[in-house]
Amino acid sequence: xxxxxxxxxxxxxxxxxxxxxxxxxxxxxxxxxxxxxxxxxxxxxxxxxxxxxxxxxxxxxxxxxxxxxxxxxxxxxxxxxxxxxxxxxxxxxxxxxxxxxxxxxxxxxxxxxxxxxxxxxxxxxxxxxxxxxxxxxxxxxxxxxxxxxxxxxxxxxxxxxxxxxxxxxxxxxxxxxxxxxxxxxxxxxxxxxxxxxxxxxxxxxxxxxxxxxxxxxxxxxxxxxxxxxxxxxxxxxxxxxxxxxxxxxxxxxxxxxxxxxxxxxxxxxxxxxxxxxxxxxxxxx
Numbered sequence: 001x002x003x004x005x006x007x008x009x010x011x012x013x014x015x016x017x018x019x020x021x022x023x024x025x026x027x028x029x030x031x032x033x034x035x036x037x038x039x040x041x042x043x044x045x046x047x048x049x050x051x052x053x054x055x056x057x058x059x060x061x062x063x064x065x066x067x068x069x070x071x072x073x074x075x076x077x078x079x080x081x082x083x084x085x086x087x088x089x090x091x092x093x094x095x096x097x098x099x100x101x102x103x104x105x106x107x108x109x110x111x112x113x114x115x116x117x118x119x120x121x122x123x124x125x126x127x128x129x130x131x132x133x134x135x136x137x138x139x140x141x142x143x144x145x146x147x148x149x150x151x152x153x154x155x156x157x158x159x160x161x162x163x164x165x166x167x168x169x170x171x172x173x174x175x176x177x178x179x180x181x182x183x184x185x186x187x188x189x190x191x192x193x194x195x196x197x198x199x200x201x202x203x204x205x206x207x208x209x210x211x212x213x214x215x216x217x218x219x220x221x222x223x224x225x226x227x228x229x230x231x232x233x234x235x236x237x238x239x240x241x242x243x244x245x246x247x248x249x250x251x252x253x254x255x256x257x258x259x260x261x262x263x264x265x266x267x268x269x270x271x272x273x274x275x276x277x278x279x280x281x282x283x284x285x
Contacts (some may be wrong), residue, residue: 013061024218040213055081068084164197
């Protein structure tokens, strides 16, 4: 069934060896198959640690993470977990291992012993999916940051995961590169039905997600649609987070006494709200 959770997290706690303070403190979550979930938090909130727990790079100190019903702590099924959840890191240079783009994308399936004709099919399909097929013979180090990150995503796709977890994939990119990557992962979810978990601290990258989970100090502080979460201006402020610029503008207008909604997230929606205000003579609430 499409709404069955592909990831289930139960009372998840995690503490790094040698630390006295828990990084994650009792997380309970379910993530539906085929959904686009953004996880937002400031540095130190635990969001990158959560990403690594979803792929079993880290294992819970206590509690459980289930991926397609498999406990990530089950050592005998580790490859199954990692085959289900692909992970892309913030620095693509840390994931690119070959001198030619197509060889890099083929690296992981080759190491798993996938038959050569199947590897060829997967590599071509993955590169076409991320819009990098024409660069298949290029040297990765000559690509832009956004292009490198799309190659890293293609490398994860070649493993044919059901879930793609991206740990701040745009943190090192310029605005053009960020748009390229976000457009790519959004298409993977909307057009291919892949479950996407996007870890980010860029508010604008969360706007089109189905669900937004905000973390602070190892706990979930908000969980809902982006409209629901970003409308909680005071909560976000207390936790050192900010809403998108559109919502901040509308909040400023509300504080000045104007009747505008806080749920207009996109630039077009915000412009419509302000235009409506002007058309009504800028009447105060």
